Amino acid sequence: MRAIEVEDGESRPKLYGYWRSSTSYRIRIALNLKGLTYDYVPVNLKEGEQMGEAYRAINPHGTVPLLDTEEGQFTQSLAILDWLEVHYPTPSFLPKTNAALCRDLYYAVATEIHAPNNLPILKYLKSEFGADQAALEAWYQTWIHKTFAPVEARLAAHNWSGEDLPFGQPTLLEIVLIPQVYNARRWNTDLSMFPYIEKIDAACIDLDAFDKARPENQIDAS
Ligand SMILES: N[C@@H](CCC(=O)N[C@@H](CS)C(=O)NCC(=O)O)C(=O)O
Known part of the structure; x- marks a missing residue:
């Protein structure tokens, strides 16, 4: 399914x-x-398209992402990352050394911040508890800080195998960290106390794979 090797009749994800x-x-x-190249289908979360009947028929969770593959449709980003690693092992998302530490940091960033800061939670805080923009910002920044602080401390203590990236290559950690740094900035979070996280972000943004994935570079960016 790799784009450059697509065989007749094989479809892209x-x-x-x-x-x-x-x-x-x-x-x-x-x-x-x-x-891998892939077809991109925008689902407008701002307009609630994820909750519409048409999209829910494809994804009953009413969330994005969904990856439609020849093996089935997958709705959980971490399961999709696992699937990609199993089917396309090279280049690996994990470093050869310190893979366990990499995974540990990855799970912290991937699982602890997104859930409390997800759209339905923010909407609920607003509608049921009357949270205004300042309260929502404080909420959002709280959960970023709670996980970024220990991750930063562990990155500071880690013996980096690369100058710019802790594991010497982009890994699962960077795949989930860079989107959270983007969110943190969007919600006016002061990141100056996280110099290692900022250093990783600066290094990744120069890489083509990360640059092409930036929100601003998507066809549905507005
Ligand atoms: N556990 C899912 C969460 C997916 C998720 O919550 N996506 C958000 C966007 S980042 C979403 O679709 N929110 C819209 C909604 O829940 O209405 C995953 O890791 O993929």
Whole structure:
């Protein structure tokens, strides 16, 4: 299914996503790192398209991303990353050394921040508890800080195998970290106390796979 090796009759994966969705951003980075081309189907979260009947018929969760592959349709970004790693092992999302530490940091960033900061939670805080923009920002920044602080401390203590990236190559950690840095900035989070995280972000943004995946570079960006 690799684009450059597509055989007759084989179809490309189709990614249903939204330009500003951080879980869609993960999958765009991952597909690019694996050198895969894919068709992109925008689902407008701002207009609630994810909740519409047409999309729910494809994805009952009413969320993006969804990756439509020849093996089935997958709706969970971490499961999609696993699937990509199994089917396209090269280049690997994991470093040869310190893979366990890499995974540990990856799970922290991937699982602890997105859930409390996801769109339905913010909407609920607003509608049920009257949270205004300042309160929502404080909420959002709280959960970024709670996980970024220990991740930063562990990155500072880690013996980096590359000058710019802790594991010497882009890994699962960067795939989930860069979208969270994007979100953090969008929500006016002060990142100055996280110099290692900022250093990783600066290094990744220069890489083609990450640049092409940036929200601003998507066809549905507005
Ligand atoms: N556990 C899912 C979460 C997917 C998710 O919540 N995506 C967000 C966008 S980042 C979404 O579609 N939110 C819209 C909604 O829940 O209405 C994953 O990791 O892929």
